[in-house]
Amino acid sequence: LRVTASQELGQKIPDTLFGIFFEEINHAGAGGLWAELVSNRGFEAGGPNTPSNIDPWSIIGNESFISVSTDRTSCFERNKVALRMEVLCDSKGSIVCPQNGVGIYNPGYWGMNIEQGKIYKVILHVRSSESVTISVSLTSSDGLQKLASTNRLAAASDVSNWTKMEFLLQSEGTNSNSRLQLTTNKKGVIWFDQVSVMPLETYKGHGFRKELASMLEELKPRYMRFPGGCFVEGEWLRNAFRWRATIGSWEERPGHFGDVWMYWTDDGLGYFEFLQLAEDLGAFPIWVINNGISHNDEVDTTVISPFVQEILDGIEFARGSPDSTWGSARAAMGHPEPFQLNYVAIGNEDCGKKFYQGNYLKFYYAIKAAYPDINIISNCDGSSRQLDHPADLYDFHVYTSASNLFSMNTQFDHTSRTGPNVNKDSFVDNPFMMQFQVFVSEYAVTGSDAGTGSLLAALAEAGFLIGLERNSDVVQMASYAPLFVNANDRCWNPDAIVFNSWQQYGTPSYWVQHFFKESSGATLHPTTIQANASNSLVASAITWQSSVDNSDYLKIKFVNFGTDIMNGKVPNQNFFVQIVNFGNDIVNLKISVAGLQNAVNSVGSTMTVLTSSNLKDENSFEEPNKVV
Numbered sequence: 001l002r003v004t005a006s007q008e009l010g011q012k013i014p015d016t017l018f019g020i021f022f023e024e025i026n027h028a029g030a031g032g033l034w035a036e037l038v039s040n041r042g043f044e045a046g047g048p049n050t051p052s053n054i055d056p057w058s059i060i061g062n063e064s065f066i067s068v069s070t071d072r073t074s075c076f077e078r079n080k081v082a083l084r085m086e087v088l089c090d091s092k093g094s095i096v097c098p099q100n101g102v103g104i105y106n107p108g109y110w111g112m113n114i115e116q117g118k119i120y121k122v123i124l125h126v127r128s129s130e131s132v133t134i135s136v137s138l139t140s141s142d143g144l145q146k147l148a149s150t151n152r153l154a155a156a157s158d159v160s161n162w163t164k165m166e167f168l169l170q171s172e173g174t175n176s177n178s179r180l181q182l183t184t185n186k187k188g189v190i191w192f193d194q195v196s197v198m199p200l201e202t203y204k205g206h207g208f209r210k211e212l213a214s215m216l217e218e219l220k221p222r223y224m225r226f227p228g229g230c231f232v233e234g235e236w237l238r239n240a241f242r243w244r245a246t247i248g249s250w251e252e253r254p255g256h257f258g259d260v261w262m263y264w265t266d267d268g269l270g271y272f273e274f275l276q277l278a279e280d281l282g283a284f285p286i287w288v289i290n291n292g293i294s295h296n297d298e299v300d301t302t303v304i305s306p307f308v309q310e311i312l313d314g315i316e317f318a319r320g321s322p323d324s325t326w327g328s329a330r331a332a333m334g335h336p337e338p339f340q341l342n343y344v345a346i347g348n349e350d351c352g353k354k355f356y357q358g359n360y361l362k363f364y365y366a367i368k369a370a371y372p373d374i375n376i377i378s379n380c381d382g383s384s385r386q387l388d389h390p391a392d393l394y395d396f397h398v399y400t401s402a403s404n405l406f407s408m409n410t411q412f413d414h415t416s417r418t419g420p421n422v423n424k425d426s427f428v429d430n431p432f433m434m435q436f437q438v439f440v441s442e443y444a445v446t447g448s449d450a451g452t453g454s455l456l457a458a459l460a461e462a463g464f465l466i467g468l469e470r471n472s473d474v475v476q477m478a479s480y481a482p483l484f485v486n487a488n489d490r491c492w493n494p495d496a497i498v499f500n501s502w503q504q505y506g507t508p509s510y511w512v513q514h515f516f517k518e519s520s521g522a523t524l525h526p527t528t529i530q531a532n533a534s535n536s537l538v539a540s541a542i543t544w545q546s547s548v549d550n551s552d553y554l555k556i557k558f559v560n561f562g563t564d565i566m567n568g569k570v571p572n573q574n575f576f577v578q579i580v581n582f583g584n585d586i587v588n589l590k591i592s593v594a595g596l597q598n599a600v601n602s603v604g605s606t607m608t609v610l611t612s613s614n615l616k617d618e619n620s621f622e623e624p625n626k627v628v
């Protein structure tokens with residue numbers, strides 16, 4: 001393998017090349033990255049009608065002690081459903097309550113992970129015409145082991161109107177299959193609504209489950225595409241993600257049923273939280289918008305304007321000044337500074353639908369007129385045919401077998417470099433520059449090669465990514481999909497990160513992404529492989545500068561004659577060669593590198609190998625590090 005590492009022959013890789021795609025699929029957010037432990041916290045699952053679906057809430061006590069129903073008496077305007085609990089027993093009298101009281105419990109998402117010493121913030125809204133005693137506890141799944149509890153007494157006058165109660169509970173034990181119990185042994189009627197349990201400690205204090213968010217941070221993603229995928233579209237438009245319903249205080253959010261992946265989400269992880277997460281990860285947000293098209297219904301272009309306005313408002317929410325209508329809503333949520341929203345994708349996999357083109361143009365021109373710097377992403381694949389509409393990037397999705405994906409490392413070798421692949425004549429009135437770049441926003445090996453995340457799949461993906469690096473003059477961004485799966489609800493296989501209530505591991509595909517985390521913004525150098533098996537080998541080489549904190553080095557080597565303090569950071573040139581062997585045979589490679597600056601001062605090298613004894617090997621909760 002020959003590498004020409006001189007800077008003159010190097011090519012800058014886009015700063016944005018490798019990022020992540022977060023979709024609300026597989027309970028990635030609700031019951032996953034979003035640290036809320038209560039599922040269906042407002043009793044709203046099933047929609048605004050009553051009786052509503054209170055699943056997974058269940059009743060403690062039989063019908064001679066307690067009767068539970070839902071009504072529409074909540075104090076929250078957009079989510080009126082509340083739980084009505086009529087307690088028929090008392091601590092004394094004709095019907096005496098069971099010793100541990102009666103009430104309701106919520107097991108969270110397949111069990112709450114409650115850990116010894118950790119503090120949990122419990123919030124609930126309550127109303128009653130009588131004085132109440134409510135015992136709030138975190139217990140084992142059978143209710144027998146109490147991990148943390150408190151008894152709250154409230155006079156009738158305190159709770160005659162809806163009242164918010166807040167507690168901090170510190171756990172005295174650990175149980176990954178715990179539940180929240182709300183119990184009483186006092187006769188009367190109590191209403192509950194918007195009940196939440198969150199660990200006090202979350203990633204950057206913003207509500208994300210720490211271990212999962214850290215796994216994202218470790219990938220150094222340069223952008224984050226969200227919130228889907230098919231989740232954005234919905235099977236039906238009435239079930240699509242609508243950003244306005246996901247902002248403001250969590251208690252006011254109606255939640256919605258994601259009818260593609262078939263589960264309810266309380267929308268605690270809403271539009272604001274997505275923008276916040278991207279910022280916390282140091283990544284650009286890429287917002288995929290619903291363009292009036294779902295899997296089964298479409299809004300005619302002649303009546304699309306309210307949908308366009310909804311998106312313009314959403315951009316103002318992200319970017320507007322705190323004095324603007326929607327910018328002030330963002331500021332009220334604690335983020336007066338604008339978020340750096342520079343990319344908007346119009347729809348997901350909708351090219352070819354009846355109203356896509358018409359709707360797309362309405363969104364495109366309206367967004368560009370208000371925000372000329374926003375990059376717009378089209379759903380239509382410009383690599384296979386000429387795009388017939390303006391765009392900054394076009395979306396490219398690929399899910400295929402391992403050998404196909406590996407061979408697609410040359411997919412973009414022949415994409416035109418000479419200019420936009422567009423019939424410009426049809427856009428004579430287009431005032432905007434058309435510079436098409438490819439956004440490989442979803443890629444993965446799927447099917448039997450991949451299982452639930454095999455080494456074979458990861459190897460093929462690595463080969464594909466090396467091809468993208470080599471073509472990063474036209475490929476601007478790439479992300480694996482899907483990112484997360486809660487092992488209790490696998491809607492899609494495979495995924496990069498697998499978790500349950502208390503464990504998580506990366507599939508080999510997750511670990512492959514680590515090999516590429518320094519590539520964005522680095523310099524790519526020409527490589528030539530001379531080997532018999534060269535069809536099954538692909539390689540790339542990069543250099544990049546990093547600042548190394550080396551104050552001792554500074555003291556020895558430099559005199560600071562300036563007026564500014566030097567922080568003890570010196571630039572450090574790093575060199576990295578990546579090689580994928582997708583063949584059956586071991587290949588002995590000699591690597592020669594020409595033109596590397598300061599190679600004489602090199603401090604050594606490290607070899608990182610992703611392999612295992614069997615190509616079908618996977619990681620698991622039992623063996624999370626089998627292939628790393």
Ligand code: AHR
Pocket residue numbers: 023025228229230231348349397442481482492
């Ligand atoms: O990544 C899973 C799904 O695959 C996405 O929702 C969709 O965009 C694609 O079809």
